[in-house]
Amino acid sequence: MQNPNSNETSPVLVEIKDLRKVYPNGYEALSNISFTLKSGEFVCIIGRSGAGKSTLLRCINGLIPLSGGSLRVNGTEFTTLSDQEKLLLRRRIGFIFQEFNLVDRLTVLRNVLIGRIGYKNDLSAMLGYFSQEDREKALWSLKRVNMLHRAKSRADRLSGGEKQRVAIARALAQEPFLILADEPVASLDPELTWEVMNDLQTIAREENVPTLVNIHDLETARHFADRIIGIAKGRILFDGPVRDLTSDHLREIYRSNDLQKKSRYEI
Amino acid sequence: MISLNSLRRRTERLALGQNIRFARKGSIVSIEEKDPLQLIAGKRTEQEATFISTVHQGPERELARPFGIPDWKKLGILLLSSITPILFFTHNINLDKLILNWKISFDVNLVTSLIIIVLGVVAIVPKALKNPMLWLSQKTITSLVVLLLLAAFFLFKVLNLGTFSYSLDKLDLSSGIGLLCLGPVVFLAFRKSVAAVAVLVAFFLWWGFSIRGFGTETVVDLFTSENGARLLRNLTPPRWEYFTRVIDPMLLTVQTAITSTVIGVIIALPLSILAARNTTPHPVIYNVVRFLINTIRAVPALIWALLLIPFVGLGPGAGILGLGLHSVSVLTKLFAESFESVKPQPLEALNAVGANGLKTFRWGVFPQAFPLVASYSIFNWESNGRDSTVVAFVGGGGVGFLLQQNLSVLDYTNVAVLLIVLIITVAIMDRFSDFIRSRII
Ligand SMILES: Nc1ncnc2c1ncn2[C@@H]1O[C@H](COP(=O)(O)OP(=O)(O)OP(=O)(O)O)[C@@H](O)[C@H]1O
Ligand SMILES: [Mg+2]
Numbered sequence: 001m002q003n004p005n006s007n008e009t010s011p012v013l014v015e016i017k018d019l020r021k022v023y024p025n026g027y028e029a030l031s032n033i034s035f036t037l038k039s040g041e042f043v044c045i046i047g048r049s050g051a052g053k054s055t056l057l058r059c060i061n062g063l064i065p066l067s068g069g070s071l072r073v074n075g076t077e078f079t080t081l082s083d084q085e086k087l088l089l090r091r092r093i094g095f096i097f098q099e100f101n102l103v104d105r106l107t108v109l110r111n112v113l114i115g116r117i118g119y120k121n122d123l124s125a126m127l128g129y130f131s132q133e134d135r136e137k138a139l140w141s142l143k144r145v146n147m148l149h150r151a152k153s154r155a156d157r158l159s160g161g162e163k164q165r166v167a168i169a170r171a172l173a174q175e176p177f178l179i180l181a182d183e184p185v186a187s188l189d190p191e192l193t194w195e196v197m198n199d200l201q202t203i204a205r206e207e208n209v210p211t212l213v214n215i216h217d218l219e220t221a222r223h224f225a226d227r228i229i230g231i232a233k234g235r236i237l238f239d240g241p242v243r244d245l246t247s248d249h250l251r252e253i254y255r256s257n258d259l260q261k262k263s264r265y266e267i
Numbered sequence: 268m269i270s271l272n273s274l275r276r277r278t279e280r281l282a283l284g285q286n287i288r289f290a291r292k293g294s295i296v297s298i299e300e301k302d303p304l305q306l307i308a309g310k311r312t313e314q315e316a317t318f319i320s321t322v323h324q325g326p327e328r329e330l331a332r333p334f335g336i337p338d339w340k341k342l343g344i345l346l347l348s349s350i351t352p353i354l355f356f357t358h359n360i361n362l363d364k365l366i367l368n369w370k371i372s373f374d375v376n377l378v379t380s381l382i383i384i385v386l387g388v389v390a391i392v393p394k395a396l397k398n399p400m401l402w403l404s405q406k407t408i409t410s411l412v413v414l415l416l417l418a419a420f421f422l423f424k425v426l427n428l429g430t431f432s433y434s435l436d437k438l439d440l441s442s443g444i445g446l447l448c449l450g451p452v453v454f455l456a457f458r459k460s461v462a463a464v465a466v467l468v469a470f471f472l473w474w475g476f477s478i479r480g481f482g483t484e485t486v487v488d489l490f491t492s493e494n495g496a497r498l499l500r501n502l503t504p505p506r507w508e509y510f511t512r513v514i515d516p517m518l519l520t521v522q523t524a525i526t527s528t529v530i531g532v533i534i535a536l537p538l539s540i541l542a543a544r545n546t547t548p549h550p551v552i553y554n555v556v557r558f559l560i561n562t563i564r565a566v567p568a569l570i571w572a573l574l575l576i577p578f579v580g581l582g583p584g585a586g587i588l589g590l591g592l593h594s595v596s597v598l599t600k601l602f603a604e605s606f607e608s609v610k611p612q613p614l615e616a617l618n619a620v621g622a623n624g625l626k627t628f629r630w631g632v633f634p635q636a637f638p639l640v641a642s643y644s645i646f647n648w649e650s651n652g653r654d655s656t657v658v659a660f661v662g663g664g665g666v667g668f669l670l671q672q673n674l675s676v677l678d679y680t681n682v683a684v685l686l687i688v689l690i691i692t693v694a695i696m697d698r699f700s701d702f703i704r705s706r707i708i
Contacts, residue, residue: 088621090621097612102613110630114622126629
C-alpha cells in the first residue's frame with residue numbers, strides 16, 4: 001500500500017535534525033532524532049512504553065520546548081520563533097490525543113469550531129462569534145469523518161469512536177499542513193480502530209497532509225503505514241518502508257530492559 | 268521466629284483439612300474441628316499460611332492488627348501533657364499573675380515593606396540561585412518589579428498606616444504554663460498522631476464553651492422563665508393589617524439581592540481569572556488578588572454597609588454596595604476554585620490548536636466550569652436575599668429596616684407579620700433558584 005503521492009520529488013515538510021529533549025528532572029527522553037516528512041506521507045511510530053513517542057510529538061508541535069537540535073516545519077525554524085509566532089504555526093498543526101480531549105459540555109460543532117480558534121481575533125473568540133465561513137469549514141470537516149448527523153449533540157453523549165472522529169474533524173478544521181496523532185486508537189475496539197485509522201489515512205492521502213501516528217498495535221501500523229519509525233530509549237532504531245521492517249528490527253525495538261526476559265518477538 | 272519444625276507441622280495439619288487459627292504472635296494457638304462446610308471456608312493454602320506466619324514478623328505486622336500496635340510511650344506522653352494543662356486551666360494549680368509592663372511598638376509602614384521584601388526574596392532567590400537563567404526570565408523580572416513597587420508604596424507612606432503599639436502589663440501564669448504544657452501535644456499532632464489531634468480539638472471546644480454569661484442555664488431559662496413565655500404571647504396574634512405596608516419593602520429586599528449579586532458576578536468573573544492558579548497570567552498577580560479578596564471577605568457585609576454610609580448616604584445604596592462587595596469576595600474565591608477544578612486535557616487540546624491564554628479560558632475552562640459558576644451565583648443571590656435583611660438594619664429600606672423599627676418600640680405583633688413574610692420570601696427564592704439551577708445544569 002504505497003502512497004502514490006509521496007515520491008522522491010515531494011516537498012519536504014518537516015525536517016528534524018539531532019533533536020534532543022531533556023526533561024527538567026534531568027531525564028534524557030530523546031536524543032539524536034533526525035528524520036524528514038514529505039507531504040502526504042502516512043508514518044507510524046512504534047516503540048515500547050516510555051520510549052519517547054509522545055515526547056517526540058509534543059516537541060514537534062511545540063507543546064514542550066526542545067533541549068537541542070533543529071526542527072524546521074514548512075521551511076520555518078521552529079526553535080527561534082517567539083511565543084506569538086509559535087501559536088500561529090501551531091494553529092496549522094493538528095494534534096489528536098488518545099483521550100480525545102474534547103470539551104465535554106460543548107456541542108460537537110462547537111468542539112470542531114475550536115479548531116478554527118487560532119484564526120480568530122480575541123474579541124470574536126470571547127463573544128463566541130464564528131463566521132459562516134468558519135461554520136462551513138467545520139461542517140465539512142464533520143462530513144469528512146461521517147459525523148455530521150451528530151453536530152448538535154453534546155460531546156459527552158458520544159461513544160469513544162465517535163469522539164475520536166470529532167477530534168479528527170477538529171484537527172481538519174484547522175486546515176493543517178501536518179497532523180500528529182498520539183495513540184489515537186488506544187482506547188478503541190478493533191473495529192473502530194480500523195475505521196479511525198482509515199479516516200486518518202484517507203485524509204493524509206486526499207489533503208496531502210503528512211501524518212505522524214504513535215501506535216502500539218504492530219499489525220495496524222503495518223497495514224496502514226507508508227513508512228515506520230521505530231524508537232527505543234529515545235533513539236531511532238528503524239526508519240523505512242514497512243517491507244524493510246524485519247523481525248531483527250522488532251526484537252531490537254521491543255527488547256526488554258531485563259535481559260533475562262524474552263520479548264515475544266524473540267521466538 | 269518459628270522453627271522449621273512447627274512450620275512443617277502446620278502445613279501437615281492444613282493438608283488434613285483442619286481449621287487453624289493463628290494468634291497474634293504468629294504461633295499456633297488452637298486447632299478446632301468444625302462442621303465440614305466451615306472447614307472448607309476457613310481452609311488456607313500452604314502458601315497463604317506461610318505468608319501469614321511471616322507477615323506477623325515483617326514490617327507489615329502493624330497492618331494485620333485491628334488496632335495497629337499502640338505506642339505506649341507516645342500515649343503516656345500524650346496523657347501526661349494533656350492532664351497538666353487541665354490542672355492549670357482550671358486553676359487547681361494556681362500561680363500568681365506576673366507583672367510585666369511590656370510595651371511593643373513599631374512603624375507599620377516600615378515593617379510591612381520589610382515583610383514584603385523578605386517574602387519576595389524567599390520566593391525568588393533560592394530558585395534563581397539553582398537556575399541562573401531565571402534571573403533573566405520575564406517572570407522573575409516582573410515579580411521583582413511588582414514587589415519593589417509594593418514595598419516602596421508602603422515605605423514612602425503613600426498610605427500612612429501609623430505606629431502599632433501593644434502593651435502587656437500582666438501575664439496569667441497558670442494559663443501561660445498550661446499552654447506551654449500543651450507543646451508536646453502540638454508536636455505529636457504535627458507528627459500525624461490522631462489521638463493528639465483529638466486532644467487538641469477537645470481543648471479548643473472546651474475553651475469555646477468557657478464564655479462567661481453562656482451556659483446550660485441560658486438555654487434552660489429560654490424555655491422556663493417568665494420572659495420566654497411572654498415573648499411567645501406577644502408575637503401572637505400577628506397584626507395582619509400591617510401586611511399591606513410590608514409588600515413594597517419585601518420586594519425591595521429581593522431587588523437588593525438581585526442588584527448586589529449582579530454587581531458581585533460582574534466584578535468577580537474577571538477577578539477570578541486572575542485568582543485561579545491555572546488561568547492567572549502571573550503568580551504575583553494571583554497572590555495579590557487572593558490577598559485583596561481575603562481582606563474584603565474578612566469584613567462582614569453589614570460592616571461594609573456601615574463604612575460606606577458616609578460616602579453614599581443613608582438608604583438602600585449603602586446596603587447594596589456592602590452586599591455587592593461581599594459577593595465579589597465570596598464569588599471570586601468560588602469561581603476561581605471552579606476554574607481550578609476543570610479537566611486539563613481539553614485545555615491541552617486548545618493549546619495544540621494554537622489558542623492563546625484568553626481563548627483557552629473562553630473555550631476550555633469556562634464551558635467546563637459553567638455549571639459551578641452558575642450555581643454559585645444563584646446560591647449567592649439566595650444568601651444575599653437573607654443577608655439583605657440584616658444590612659437593611661442600617662441602610663434603610665427593605666424588610667430589615669421595618670424589623671429594626673418595630674423591635675426598638677417592642678411592637679411584637681408587627682414583628683410577627685414581618686417574620687412570616689420573610690420566611691415565605693426566602694422559601695420562594697429557594698424554590699426559584701432550585702428551578703433555575705435544574706434548568707442550567
Ligand atoms: N514531564 C516529564 N518529566 C520527566 N520525565 C518525563 C516527563 N514526561 C515523560 N517523561 C519520561 O520520558 C520518557 C518518555 O515518555 P513518553 O511519554 O514520551 O513515552 P511514550 O513512548 O509515549 O510511552 P507510551 O507508549 O506509554 O505513551 C518516559 O520514561 C517518561 O517517564
Ligand atoms: Mg505516550
